[in-house]
Amino acid sequence: MERALETRPRKATNVTLPVDVIEEAKGLGINFSRACEQALRDAIKAEQGRRWATENAGFIAAHNEWVEKNGLPLAECRMF
Template sequence: MPIANPPRQPVTFQADKRAVELAVELGVDVQSVCEQALRVEVARRFQEDNRKVMEAWNVWIEQNGLPLERYRLF
């Protein structure tokens, strides 16, 4: 779950000057685009790094059902 107002971290990087100029001209919020790209990449790597564990857990659930299924109200 995302934090409503996460602490901010100043970041400095170099990017293609023309690409940044075009983005600004088009009204693109470069900071938001960069933050979203970071979130997407972190999620992708987490899934990649944990794929085997998630697959094993899914197999276990298929074979045994949900551990607390009997307590579900739906």
């Protein structure tokens, strides 16, 4: 996966960070670009999941209510 990240188009950007964080990361040999990219990917995934759950809350509640009343579909086929 790392190689695929290297070949994607990149865009330079500025990030403002506390000095102590920069110094500690440099001292540990952490690649700023990769660390920021991964943190942003994680934040994007979390936000997309939160939005999906919010947008589908009605369906989720209705489905849970149905399962509570009727049981799990195909429950008799479960092997556990």
